Amino acid sequence: MPAPLKTPLTLEESGTLGExxxxxxxxxxxxxxxxxxxxxxxxxxxxxxxxxxxCHQHTVRAALHRWQKEGLYGLxxxxxxxxxxxxQPSDLDYLExxxxxxxxxYNSRQLAAKLAAxxxxxxxxxxxxxxxxxxxxxxETHQA
Numbered sequence: 689m690p691a692p693l694k695t696p697l698t699l700e701e702s703g704t705l706g707e708x709x710x711x712x713x714x715x716x717x718x719x720x721x722x723x724x725x726x727x728x729x730x731x732x733x734x735x736x737x738x739x740x741x742x743c744h745q746h747t748v749r750a751a752l753h754r755w756q757k758e759g760l761y762g763l764x765x766x767x768x769x770x771x772x773x774x775x776q777p778s779d780l781d782y783l784e785x786x787x788x789x790x791x792x793x794y795n796s797r798q799l800a801a802k803l804a805a806x807x808x809x810x811x812x813x814x815x816x817x818x819x820x821x822x823x824x825x826x827x828e829t830h831q832a
Contacts, residue, residue: 693734705726782806
């Protein structure tokens with residue numbers, strides 16, 4: 689069984705975490721981490737906090753250790769998470785330009801091949817179709 693964690697807080701830290709806990713402009717994970725630290729400072733055990741917030745005890749322990757090591761900055765997500773986009777908005781502009789200026793019509797497979805050959809960007813035909821449709825809808829709403 690892991691050793692119990694106890695995180696003492698100053699009055700200022702407690703106030704900051706309390707404000708962070710109810711801030712709507714902050715990600716819910718960050719608010720939950722602030723809540724974990726507050727509950728632990730009030731004497732709640734890691735297991736009890738995990739039960740209240742419906743998460744794993746490892747999640748609570750990780751949040752408490754990040755608080756102890758990094759302070760307030762440890763509550764936020766680290767940068768660089770998630771898959772990066774493989775295309776740029778300029779790639780979509782290029783496709784739209786091809787569609788407008790060409791004397792022929794393209795299907796999504798042909799557009800995918802053209803994008804791969806000329807811009808070294810690999811997107812599936814289905815993804816190209818969705819991106820162009822999404823861009824078209826956003827253009828219509830801005831014009832209306």
